[in-house]
Amino acid sequence: MTNLNNLLSRALLALALLAGATAAQANPIYHVAVDTSAASGDGYLQIDFLPFLTSDVLTATISGLDGAFTGTPDLVNVVQSGGAYTFKSDAFSEFFQSIVLGGQFGFDVTFGGTPLDGGSTSLTVDLLNAAGDYLAYPAASISLVAGLPPAVATDAAFATVNPVPEPADWMLVAAGLVLLAWTQRRRLR
Structure with missing residues (x-):
C-alpha cells in the first residue's frame, strides 16, 4: 500500500509540474x-x-x-x-x-x-x-x-x-507545496 501511495503522490507531482511547464511557455x-x-x-x-x-x-x-x-x-x-x-x-x-x-x-x-x-x-x-x-x-x-x-x-x-x-506560476508553487506537505504527513504516519 505504501508503494501505491508513493506512486500516486509522485504522479500527482509530475502532473502539477507538467501543467506548470505548459503555462510557463506563454509569453x-x-x-x-x-x-x-x-x-x-x-x-x-x-x-x-x-x-x-x-x-x-x-x-x-x-x-x-x-x-x-x-x-x-x-x-x-x-x-x-x-x-x-x-x-x-x-x-x-x-x-x-x-x-x-x-x-x-x-x-x-x-x-x-x-x-x-x-x-x-x-x-x-x-x-x-x-x-x-x-x-x-x-x-x-x-x-x-x-x-x-x-x-x-x-x-x-x-x-x-x-x-x-503569472498566476499559473503561483499555482504551480502552491500545488508543489501542498503535495510536499501531504507526502511528509503520509511518511510520518
Whole structure:
C-alpha cells in the first residue's frame, strides 16, 4: 500500500509540474518602471515598437500606465482599447505622451509572438525633456529574436524591467507545496 501511495503522490507531482511547464511557455509579462526623479519640468515618454529584418507581424500590448501624464497620447499605428495600447510590428508604431518629470512612471507589456524568419523586433522606451532632447535613449528596451529569450537592456539611472509572475506560476508553487506537505504527513504516519 505504501508503494501505491508513493506512486500516486509522485504522479500527482509530475502532473502539477507538467501543467506548470505548459503555462510557463506563454509569453511573459514585463513591468517597466521609469524613475524621472533626477529631472524636473515638462517632458515626454516615447514608446516605439520596431521590426528589424523580419516580415513577421508581431504585437506588443502595454497596460496599467501609471504616472504624471498630461494631455492625450499621440499614437502612430497604435490601437487603444480601454486602458491598453496595442502596437503592431508591420509598420512604425509609436506612443508619445507628455509627462511631468520628477516622478515614477510604469506599465506592463506583453508580446504576441517572436520573429520566426531570423529577424528581430524591439520595444524601446525613451525619455525626452521639454525641448525634445533625449534624457535617456533608450531608458529601456526589450528585444525579441527567434529561438532566444527576450533581451532586456536598461539605463540604470532611469529604468528597470522585471518579469511579472503569472498566476499559473503561483499555482504551480502552491500545488508543489501542498503535495510536499501531504507526502511528509503520509511518511510520518
